[in-house]
Amino acid sequence: MTTVSPALDGIRVLDFSHALAGPYCTMLLSDYGAQVYKLEARSGDMGRGWGPPFAGGMASFFLGLNRGKLGISIDLKKAEGLELCLRLIDQMDVLIENFRPGAMDKLGLGYEDARKRNPRLVYCSISGYGQDGPSRDEAAMDLVVQASSGLLSITGTEEGESVRCGYGVTDVTAGLFAVIGILLALRAREKTGRGQYVDVAMLDSMISTMSSNYMSYLGSGIVPKPMGTSFPTVVPYRVYQASDREVAIAVGSERLWTIFCATIERAELAQDSRYRTNALRIENREKLEAILEGVFSTRTAGEWVERLQGAGVPSSLVRDFGEVERHEQSEVRKMFPVLSHPAAGAHKVTGTPVKLSETPGRPNLPAPLLGEHTRSVLKDVFALSDGRIDELIAGGVVFEAANPSR
Numbered sequence: 001m002t003t004v005s006p007a008l009d010g011i012r013v014l015d016f017s018h019a020l021a022g023p024y025c026t027m028l029l030s031d032y033g034a035q036v037y038k039l040e041a042r043s044g045d046m047g048r049g050w051g052p053p054f055a056g057g058m059a060s061f062f063l064g065l066n067r068g069k070l071g072i073s074i075d076l077k078k079a080e081g082l083e084l085c086l087r088l089i090d091q092m093d094v095l096i097e098n099f100r101p102g103a104m105d106k107l108g109l110g111y112e113d114a115r116k117r118n119p120r121l122v123y124c125s126i127s128g129y130g131q132d133g134p135s136r137d138e139a140a141m142d143l144v145v146q147a148s149s150g151l152l153s154i155t156g157t158e159e160g161e162s163v164r165c166g167y168g169v170t171d172v173t174a175g176l177f178a179v180i181g182i183l184l185a186l187r188a189r190e191k192t193g194r195g196q197y198v199d200v201a202m203l204d205s206m207i208s209t210m211s212s213n214y215m216s217y218l219g220s221g222i223v224p225k226p227m228g229t230s231f232p233t234v235v236p237y238r239v240y241q242a243s244d245r246e247v248a249i250a251v252g253s254e255r256l257w258t259i260f261c262a263t264i265e266r267a268e269l270a271q272d273s274r275y276r277t278n279a280l281r282i283e284n285r286e287k288l289e290a291i292l293e294g295v296f297s298t299r300t301a302g303e304w305v306e307r308l309q310g311a312g313v314p315s316s317l318v319r320d321f322g323e324v325e326r327h328e329q330s331e332v333r334k335m336f337p338v339l340s341h342p343a344a345g346a347h348k349v350t351g352t353p354v355k356l357s358e359t360p361g362r363p364n365l366p367a368p369l370l371g372e373h374t375r376s377v378l379k380d381v382f383a384l385s386d387g388r389i390d391e392l393i394a395g396g397v398v399f400e401a402a403n404p405s406r
Helices: 021-031 060-065 079-091 103-107 111-117 142-148 168-191 204-209 211-220 253-262 278-283 285-296 300-308 322-326 328-332 375-383 386-392
Strands: 010-015 036-040 069-074 092-095 123-126 197-201 237-241 248-249 316-318 338-341 345-348
Touching: 010 021, 010 079, 021 036, 021 060, 021 069, 021 092, 021 123, 021 168, 036 079, 060 204, 069 079, 069 375, 079 111, 079 375, 092 168, 103 111, 111 123, 123 168, 142 168, 142 204, 168 197, 168 204, 197 204, 204 211, 237 285, 248 300, 253 300, 278 285, 300 316, 322 328, 375 386
Parallel strands: 010 036, 010 092, 036 069, 092 123, 123 197
Antiparallel strands: 237 248, 248 316, 338 345
């Protein structure tokens, strides 16, 4: 059997990022074969402290997002440290950072400085609002961008307070767009021989991913409001309370509407003039929803899912994380693989989302201890001797973990 290298084998990434957006991006790049060098100051990525839970003194948050990366620690405020970093940039294909705009320039590590040394470098910056515009310098974190992008205004119940999306959606979405931008720039480099600057804003990313919502607004001029689990342009499409727990139903076509009505033993609804088309069902949403709520309360969620899925109607139990982790589908798709960490021990992480038939990705190394690979990287990349590395450690230029991998 022929062994095929991972899709991004040979791509070197210098990762200055912290918290969620950047580390999520580089986690994916690493899973698909890129060599990611996670560069941290002596204080470390703030994500190292984002717990509990902790395992072996390591935050589970950090363990999951930083698997597969080589950890190096350099003091960029020291001249020797900055020079080492610049020499690393000379060897890289990609550099990624998610500091506030201008922060890397102040360190002497901005795009123009990096490009002069390495014209083939793809340099990616993730920020809240991008590198230009009146909001450029505003501080941003996930909750804030959920608010500023409009997401918070459409999330929640009709009667209740604004509700934050249950995960760091603006960070993760920006991380995904950063992956796309980096891959686009690497593809362009194959043609031109030159790298380029990739500017990813959390705000832009959210506006793009809410395209369907914004198109409805742009087409109607009507500002959308929270609708709970309902969807503004499809009915029925929401969560219903069955006799024991909640079930999610999505009826996205007129054909499915007819099948759905027959499956819930209310075939007459499909012929009712008030509900015959999706547009009519939206117009008469309140009356129809009251009927359906009564129907679904008569059986368990499991019974409804079995019936509806058997008829081809999209539906699911509203599962909690434990149910998702234990589900056979998650096991078959290898979505919770186990890694072994020197401090945290064996622990599960999330798996790779894109399955490639020829060059599959996978989590490989566990997340690094702070400075775990400083010595090995300096030896491998620069051929520095142990004696010279010891001098750099003694001078506070670089930091090495207490029990580094060698």
